[in-house]
Amino acid sequence: MKALVVYYSFTGKTELVARAIAQTLNADIRKIEEVKKRRKPFVFLTGGYEAIRGKRSEIKEMDFNLDCDLVFLGTPVWAGRPTPAVNAFVSKADFRNKKVVLFFTMLGISGKATKILTDAIESKGGKVIDSFTIKTAGIEAEKIIERGNEIGRKYKEQYFGESS
Numbered sequence: 001m002k003a004l005v006v007y008y009s010f011t012g013k014t015e016l017v018a019r020a021i022a023q024t025l026n027a028d029i030r031k032i033e034e035v036k037k038r039r040k041p042f043v044f045l046t047g048g049y050e051a052i053r054g055k056r057s058e059i060k061e062m063d064f065n066l067d068c069d070l071v072f073l074g075t076p077v078w079a080g081r082p083t084p085a086v087n088a089f090v091s092k093a094d095f096r097n098k099k100v101v102l103f104f105t106m107l108g109i110s111g112k113a114t115k116i117l118t119d120a121i122e123s124k125g126g127k128v129i130d131s132f133t134i135k136t137a138g139i140e141a142e143k144i145i146e147r148g149n150e151i152g153r154k155y156k157e158q159y160f161g162e163s164s
């Protein structure tokens with residue numbers, strides 16, 4: 001059983017969770033990066049608008065081959081939806097026969113994010129087996145990392161026959 005962690009993160013919170021999962025499972029980790037740099041003052045407008053429209057942004061070349069059995073896919077919630085970068089990744093990767101665990105970070109309202117991403121992955125042949133939403137507003141980094149460790153431990157026991 002091989003796990004892979006793939007994530008997009010704009011301000012680093014989702015990255016904390018992604019790294020913690022990967023570390024706990026000793027899994028490979030890949031970061032989705034956009035070609036165009038987003039500027040912070042405008043991201044709520046432009047990013048939120050693109051997320052609402054279900055847009056895909058241009059992302060940097062990366063390994064789209066999911067050479068694993070279990071994929072952990074993480075994104076911040078933007079306007080109650082997945083991010084344009086993750087939409088782009090999902091459109092390019094082959095999810096056939098992959099089990100997928102979703103994780104989202106957010107201020108507090110995940111809206112339609114889980115459903116939209118689940119539908120997108122399942123329409124490409126993947127099976128979403130679990131999903132986590134993690135609040136980040138006013139939460140210390142250590143606590144966010146601990147949530148990632150918990151997700152990793154859950155799957156370590158379930159799929160990798162170990163508890164730590």
Ligand SMILES: Cc1cc2nc3c(=O)[nH]c(=O)nc-3n(C[C@H](O)[C@H](O)[C@H](O)COP(=O)(O)O)c2cc1C
Nearest residue numbers: 009010011012013014076079080105106107108109
């Ligand atoms: C454009 C934009 C839209 C957002 N929309 C939501 C939202 O609908 N619900 C929510 O709870 N948080 C929302 N947030 C907050 C982020 O989801 C939250 O800060 C997240 O943890 C950031 O992850 P990151 O540091 O990995 O980028 C939004 C942030 C941005 C930049």
